[in-house]
Amino acid sequence: MSDALKVADLSVHYATREGALQALRDVSITVPEGQIVGVVGESGCGKSTLINALLQLLPENATIPAGRITLQGEDVTRANARRLRQMRGQEISVVFQDPMTALNPVLSIGRQMRDIQYRQPGRRAEKDRRSAEMLARVGIPDPVGKLAAYPHELSGGMRQRVAIAMAALMRPRVLIADEPTTALDATLEVQIIELLKDLQKEIGCAILFISHHLGVIAELCDRVVVMYAGVAVEEGPVADVFLRPGHPYTIKLIECDPGRLKEKVADLPAIPGSLPDLTDPPPGCIFQGRCDRATEICATPPPRRVQHPGHWAACHHAKPEGT
Amino acid sequence: MSAFRHSLLGRLLADPMALFAMVIIAALVIMALLADVIAPHDPGAMNLADRFAPPSATYWMGTDNLGRDTFSRLLQGGRIALYVALTAVTISGLIGLVLGMLAGFGPRWLDNALLFFFDALRAYPTIILALALAALMPRGLSTVIIVVVITSFAEYGRVVRTQTLSLKNSEFILAERAMGASFGRIVFHHILPNVLGPFFILAAMNLPVVITIEAGMSFLGIGVPPGTPSWGATLKDGFDYIRNTPWILLSGGLPLILATLGFTFLGEALRDQLDPRLRKTR
Amino acid sequence: MTAPLLTLRDVVVEFPAVRGLKALTTAPEKRNVRALDGVSLDVASGETLAIVGESGSGKTTLARAINGLVPLAGGTVHFDGMALHEGPDWHAVRRRMAMMFQDPVGSLSPRKTVRDLILEPFAIHGIALKNRRGKALDLLADAGLGPDFLHRYPHQLSGGQARRVGVARALALTPALVLADEPTAGLDVSVQGEILNLMNRIKSGHGLTTLIITHNLNILRHIADRIAVMYLGRIVEVGPVERLLTAPAHPYTRALMAANPEPDPTARRERIVLKGETPALNARPPGCEFHPRCPVARADCAARVPQLEPSETGGRVACHYPLSRESLHA
Numbered sequence: 009m010s011d012a013l014k015v016a017d018l019s020v021h022y023a024t025r026e027g028a029l030q031a032l033r034d035v036s037i038t039v040p041e042g043q044i045v046g047v048v049g050e051s052g053c054g055k056s057t058l059i060n061a062l063l064q065l066l067p068e069n070a071t072i073p074a075g076r077i078t079l080q081g082e083d084v085t086r087a088n089a090r091r092l093r094q095m096r097g098q099e100i101s102v103v104f105q106d107p108m109t110a111l112n113p114v115l116s117i118g119r120q121m122r123d124i125q126y127r128q129p130g131r132r133a134e135k136d137r138r139s140a141e142m143l144a145r146v147g148i149p150d151p152v153g154k155l156a157a158y159p160h161e162l163s164g165g166m167r168q169r170v171a172i173a174m175a176a177l178m179r180p181r182v183l184i185a186d187e188p189t190t191a192l193d194a195t196l197e198v199q200i201i202e203l204l205k206d207l208q209k210e211i212g213c214a215i216l217f218i219s220h221h222l223g224v225i226a227e228l229c230d231r232v233v234v235m236y237a238g239v240a241v242e243e244g245p246v247a248d249v250f251l252r253p254g255h256p257y258t259i260k261l262i263e264c265d266p267g268r269l270k271e272k273v274a275d276l277p278a279i280p281g282s283l284p285d286l287t288d289p290p291p292g293c294i295f296q297g298r299c300d301r302a303t304e305i306c307a308t309p310p311p312r313r314v315q316h317p318g319h320w321a322a323c324h325h326a327k328p329e330g331t
Numbered sequence: 332m333s334a335f336r337h338s339l340l341g342r343l344l345a346d347p348m349a350l351f352a353m354v355i356i357a358a359l360v361i362m363a364l365l366a367d368v369i370a371p372h373d374p375g376a377m378n379l380a381d382r383f384a385p386p387s388a389t390y391w392m393g394t395d396n397l398g399r400d401t402f403s404r405l406l407q408g409g410r411i412a413l414y415v416a417l418t419a420v421t422i423s424g425l426i427g428l429v430l431g432m433l434a435g436f437g438p439r440w441l442d443n444a445l446l447f448f449f450d451a452l453r454a455y456p457t458i459i460l461a462l463a464l465a466a467l468m469p470r471g472l473s474t475v476i477i478v479v480v481i482t483s484f485a486e487y488g489r490v491v492r493t494q495t496l497s498l499k500n501s502e503f504i505l506a507e508r509a510m511g512a513s514f515g516r517i518v519f520h521h522i523l524p525n526v527l528g529p530f531f532i533l534a535a536m537n538l539p540v541v542i543t544i545e546a547g548m549s550f551l552g553i554g555v556p557p558g559t560p561s562w563g564a565t566l567k568d569g570f571d572y573i574r575n576t577p578w579i580l581l582s583g584g585l586p587l588i589l590a591t592l593g594f595t596f597l598g599e600a601l602r603d604q605l606d607p608r609l610r611k612t613r
Numbered sequence: 614m615t616a617p618l619l620t621l622r623d624v625v626v627e628f629p630a631v632r633g634l635k636a637l638t639t640a641p642e643k644r645n646v647r648a649l650d651g652v653s654l655d656v657a658s659g660e661t662l663a664i665v666g667e668s669g670s671g672k673t674t675l676a677r678a679i680n681g682l683v684p685l686a687g688g689t690v691h692f693d694g695m696a697l698h699e700g701p702d703w704h705a706v707r708r709r710m711a712m713m714f715q716d717p718v719g720s721l722s723p724r725k726t727v728r729d730l731i732l733e734p735f736a737i738h739g740i741a742l743k744n745r746r747g748k749a750l751d752l753l754a755d756a757g758l759g760p761d762f763l764h765r766y767p768h769q770l771s772g773g774q775a776r777r778v779g780v781a782r783a784l785a786l787t788p789a790l791v792l793a794d795e796p797t798a799g800l801d802v803s804v805q806g807e808i809l810n811l812m813n814r815i816k817s818g819h820g821l822t823t824l825i826i827t828h829n830l831n832i833l834r835h836i837a838d839r840i841a842v843m844y845l846g847r848i849v850e851v852g853p854v855e856r857l858l859t860a861p862a863h864p865y866t867r868a869l870m871a872a873n874p875e876p877d878p879t880a881r882r883e884r885i886v887l888k889g890e891t892p893a894l895n896a897r898p899p900g901c902e903f904h905p906r907c908p909v910a911r912a913d914c915a916a917r918v919p920q921l922e923p924s925e926t927g928g929r930v931a932c933h934y935p936l937s938r939e940s941l942h943a
């Protein structure tokens with residue numbers, strides 16, 4: 009099985025007044041053909057930066073000091089502007105975190121959905137029919153009528169679903185979704201998860217799914233990568249990582265999920281402390297400032313400890329399964 | 332010191348493209364202002380003995396058919412060009428800004444009416460309108476300015492309207508309203524700064540266009556009165572006497588090219604610096 | 614019980630459904646759709662009411678109607694002794710009523726720095742500050758952000774950081790009521806916990822009343838006193854939080870609660886799969902609007918409109934055949 013998307017030792021820096029902000033450090037992620045890989049992590053840990061790097065859409069002040077990104081064997085960082093546009097349209101499509109920025113506020117939904125089908129054959133009516141069909145699949149009531157609506161006339165969840173429908177219309181090889189269900193209620197969330205699964209079967213695309221809703225990741229993904237402050241700290245099959253987390257950060261993250269608390273509590277669990285200053289990250293383990301297991305050795309870079317076949321955690325004190 | 336580095340001017344000075352543009356523009360402006368002092372000759376003085384002289388130590392850019400010094404005439408012409416361009420762009424820009432915001436904010440019927448008005452004006456060929464107006468009005472700089480204003484404010488109006496419209500429904504404007512912000516505050520603190528970026532670009536790109544229009548109108552003989560030293564008049568002479576000497580045409584085109592480069596670059600740099608998303612560093 | 618801080622009666626909000634010339638050829642009653650169709654609510658002082666419901670069911674519209682951002686087509690709203698349906702002084706009202714928007718980054722003015730954004734409420738209400746920088750730092754610190762954020766622009770913030778700026782700003786003038794539209798959307802569980810704890814802390818400190826719109830059912834138990842469930846612009850069930858979570862009376866509430874994805878990958882849950890799609894606002898079903906999708910609908914549900922009435926499980930429900938505690942476990 010080949011890899012649809014492969015990120016190897018990727019680092020991304022943003023130039024700021026305080027110096028280089030290291031938003032990503034040596035991140036490696038592989039999305040095999042036909043699989044769904046999830047990425048979880050605290051906000052600000054670099055998930056959106058990762059996506060923008062994949063698409064080569066980083067803002068002006070960003071640089072990529074190291075790393076390779078290959079899309080179906082092709083190095084994205086070396087592609088020229090024309091090839092990139094081609095890739096973005098045909099091979100890779102994205103559902104952005106903020107649906108309002110992905111939609112043009114002065115064009116109707118129908119017009120925007122028609123425009124993205126410019127490569128597909130068919131007349132205008134045919135394209136509109138396809139658009140309406142896709143809107144119906146993401147659960148938008150009155151899909152034909154909604155083609156005439158403008159983005160601000162839709163609710164937040166509807167906008168998010170329109171963005172998903174648009175990405176799906178392009179039938180990409182790799183679909184990237186940046187927290188696509190945050191504005192949806194539970195019933196719709198489930199519906200979208202089912203839709204993504206169907207889509208994945210139907211067109212055989214690989215999906216990179218970014219979310220911090222642990223429940224959604226657990227339901228949808230085959231594998232999961234846990235990120236913290238720009239570093240991938242743990243990776244493995246979903247069930248393995250959630251049931252037997254190896255990295256102290258993953259353990260804390262799972263403990264924080266209010267879905268586990270069946271009794272009312274006054275204070276919701278949180279991880280004390282805050283993200284390290286990414287312009288001046290500590291040497292060694294990135295999590296040491298908030299980790300209750302930290303010892304002296306943690307000031308040196310932690311190795312990737314295999315927990316299970318295909319499941320590792322980057323921590324000095326993570327114990328392999330059964331020891 | 333650090334405050335200056337992060338001010339708009341400080342950031343512009345740090346941008347090589349902007350610096351280059353500002354040097355050119357400053358040079359043009361200073362030369363125009365000090366034309367009388369710098370000019371080696373009286374721009375009107377004829378010296379029939381030295382007609383069509385090539386560039387030399389006395390006549391830096393040569394002379395024209397009446398033996399007038401081209402360099403001195405271009406210096407004087409710079410005054411007219413910059414005066415016309417800056418006045419016309421400021422007036423048409425302001426009209427466009429106000430009408431565009433009105434269209435964007437106003438009720439639907441007003442928007443439609445203004446849009447129709449803008450489109451009708453823009454559909455009318457500039458040169459025909461210019462000729463028609465020139466026929467009705469006395470020859471002179473004010474005519475040139477009025478023609479330029481009438482033919483160009485619609486373009487500003489359209490850009491500003493589209494920009495305003497897309498901002499009006501955005502969530503941050505709703506958020507401002509929800510906090511109790513007044514209409515004026517929303518317009519001046521939140522809409523205007525977001526409209527000004529594309530607006531400045533347009534204005535900066537239009538400045539050289541206006542200079543060319545002035546030159547063109549003078550060329551056609553409907554701009555400044557004959558004998559007045561303007562860039563357009565010099566260019567026209569250049570064409571008329573291209574068989575006698577290429578120097579008038581070559582020197583006459585130079586300031587136009589410089590002005591175009593300077594203002595276009597400055598416009599782009601301004602846009603980049605005004606939009607925090609386009610800045611190279613924060 | 615103290616007098617309610619906020620009272621809504623039969624609130625109706627309409628949006629135009631057709632535009633331009635087409636409107637002239639459309640029957641007057643079809644020109645508009647009702648996004649809110651007769652919403653009545655009481656929110657007591659110091660209480661936290663959560664609004665849940667399908668996407669597009671009118672939750673955001675409800676918050677905006679209370680805040681005067683969308684006009685009312687009918688009904689009355691009273692807040693803190695002011696009649697908001699009678700064209701009040703919104704400037705004064707909005708000082709006492711803050712709003713947090715669904716889109717954390719999009720609701721921040723893109724060319725302002727965090728410092729300006731956070732001090733915006735003071736500027737709007739003409740409140741002079743002795744030490745502007747100090748105040749901004751205090752507010753940021755309350756929201757868990759360090760001084761390095763003062764000079765950032767919204768596009769340089771991650772979703773969670775932008776949300777914290779939003780919280781800091783909403784609470785800056787210590788309002789009486791906060792309308793929070795999905796305050797945890799886009800936040801990871803740890804930050805979400807901190808934001809909610811922050812809101813809880815301020816709430817108990819100032820007796821803040823909050824109306825929270827949320828899709829995150831996992832947090833309801835910990836933050837809300839009562840829940841109101843919306844469907845197609847109406848409230849179909851309202852009641853104390855524990856009751857609704859453990860013994861929902863309305864079939865829709867029950868389906869909603871059962872759909873919640875769980876982080877435990879081994880958990881096998883029985884979902885109640887709702888038939889069909891959410892109806893469009895311009896094609897509301899007759900009788901009970903939920904009947905085409907309701908798993909327990911009976912023949913007369915399509916004929917009679919159910920009203921909000923006290924339910925057996927506590928609270929109020931709009932259903933002819935509400936679920937009882939027993940039927941839940943059957």
Ligand SMILES: Nc1ncnc2c1ncn2[C@@H]1O[C@H](COP(=O)(O)OP(=O)(O)OP(=O)(O)O)[C@@H](O)[C@H]1O
Pocket residue numbers: 160161162163164165166191192193628629648667668669670671672673674675715894
């Ligand atoms: N300005 C508008 N013009 C026309 N229709 C609108 C407008 N604003 C909202 N609507 C419609 O009103 C209904 C309710 O929208 P609202 O934003 O209140 O939903 P919501 O419950 O907040 O949903 P979500 O959870 O997805 O944010 C939707 O059908 C929406 O399309």
Ligand SMILES: Nc1ncnc2c1ncn2[C@@H]1O[C@H](COP(=O)(O)OP(=O)(O)O)[C@@H](O)[C@H]1O
Pocket residue numbers: 022023024029031049050051052053054055056057058067069286768769770771772773774
């Ligand atoms: N354009 C930018 N300039 C400077 N810093 C940025 C920029 N964009 C993001 N950042 C910073 O980079 C880090 C990662 O951000 P982001 O990728 O958006 O996180 P996530 O998507 O995981 O929430 C954060 O600390 C954020 O503040």
Ligand code: SF4
Pocket residue numbers: 255256257293294295296297299300301302303306310322323324325326
């Ligand atoms: S390496 Fe040390 S500090 Fe880092 S997670 Fe492991 S125990 Fe904690």
Ligand code: SF4
Pocket residue numbers: 863864865901902903904905907908909910911914919931932933934935
């Ligand atoms: S009234 Fe009937 S259709 Fe409506 S929710 Fe109750 S049982 Fe279902």
Ligand SMILES: [Mg+2]
Pocket residue numbers: 052055056105771772
């Ligand atoms: Mg993000």
Ligand SMILES: [Mg+2]
Pocket residue numbers: 163164165672673674715794
């Ligand atoms: Mg909403």
